[in-house]
Amino acid sequence: MELKGKVALVTGGARGIGQFISEELARQGAHVVLGGTNAERAGAVAESIVKNGGQATAVKLDVSRASEVQEVFDRIAKEMKPLDILVNNAGITKDGLLVRMKEEDWDQVLAVNLKGAFLCGQQAVKQMMRQKQGAIVNISSVVGATGNFGQANYTASKAGLIGLTKTMAREAAPRNITVNAVAPGFIDTDMTRGMDDKIKEELLQKIPLGYFGTPMDVAHCVVFLASGRARYITGQVIHINGGMLM
Numbered sequence: 413m414e415l416k417g418k419v420a421l422v423t424g425g426a427r428g429i430g431q432f433i434s435e436e437l438a439r440q441g442a443h444v445v446l447g448g449t450n451a452e453r454a455g456a457v458a459e460s461i462v463k464n465g466g467q468a469t470a471v472k473l474d475v476s477r478a479s480e481v482q483e484v485f486d487r488i489a490k491e492m493k494p495l496d497i498l499v500n501n502a503g504i505t506k507d508g509l510l511v512r513m514k515e516e517d518w519d520q521v522l523a524v525n526l527k528g529a530f531l532c533g534q535q536a537v538k539q540m541m542r543q544k545q546g547a548i549v550n551i552s553s554v555v556g557a558t559g560n561f562g563q564a565n566y567t568a569s570k571a572g573l574i575g576l577t578k579t580m581a582r583e584a585a586p587r588n589i590t591v592n593a594v595a596p597g598f599i600d601t602d603m604t605r606g607m608d609d610k611i612k613e614e615l616l617q618k619i620p621l622g623y624f625g626t627p628m629d630v631a632h633c634v635v636f637l638a639s640g641r642a643r644y645i646t647g648q649v650i651h652i653n654g655g656m657l658m
């Protein structure tokens with residue numbers, strides 16, 4: 413229970429990787445605030461965490477809307493305590509080849525994946541600065557480092573998150589706040605389940621460990637980075653990809 417007494421916000425915390433991160437943070441004792449655009453689903457996950465002896469609160473949070481972000485952070489400070497841990501996990505894809513990509517698909521992906529992390533990160537750092545401690549983990553992606561066919565918008569957002577992580581880490585370090593990114597490879601969730609079997613087979617050939625990751629593989633690393641055991645790690649990108657990128 414190394415996170416007992418800590419308040420953690422996980423964006424997109426009620427589904428896929430985010431749900432596993434929320435559950436693991438709660439298992440380690442944190443009071444988890446789960447954000448999601450689907451408030452009903454977030455409510456159900458929070459309820460199940462509480463039933464299992466943890467502390468959780470569900471909030472409706474579209475990270476691309478500055479007013480919703482502000483409301484959620486105000487509520488956390490008022491009803492709980494200033495935030496200790498932020499996990500910027502919310503992410504979407506709207507794939508298409510560059511030459512055919514619609515402007516709105518570019519804008520939407522950047523708004524959720526990158527602007528959302530900026531908006532939440534800005535609010536989190538303000539609260540963490542006052543208590544002179546905190547940990548922020550941004551969920552990037554292996555394709556943010558390599559690029560990927562059909563994902564100009566997504567790869568730009570995930571590469572952008574790496575730059576944002578390093579700048580935030582530099583600016584927040586004097587207040588004892590760490591900021592890191594994790595970059596998962598291929599993880600079995602709704603986001604990847606719809607992929608063509610042939611593409612999955614080709615991807616598998618590129619993974620030295622020979623299998624796809626699970627959301628728990630990511631959750632363990634995020635919880636470590638959020639804990640005191642990682643207090644001297646900041647501005648880093650931890651790759652979780654079975655050796656896909658070395």
Ligand code: NDP
Pocket residue numbers: 423424425426427428429430447448449450451453473474475476501502503504524551552553554595596597598599600601602603604
């Ligand atoms: P899922 O599609 O399973 O889940 C996406 C999550 O993002 C949901 O919880 C969803 O919440 C949330 N979300 C979407 N739009 C918004 C929004 N506007 N505001 C707030 N939350 C939003 O994806 P994964 O679990 O696979 O992905 C989680 C993160 O990991 C993403 O950032 C993704 O890019 C990254 N990642 C995933 C990889 C993989 O292989 N799966 C690989 C590398 C990175 P709701 O349902 O409430 O809308």
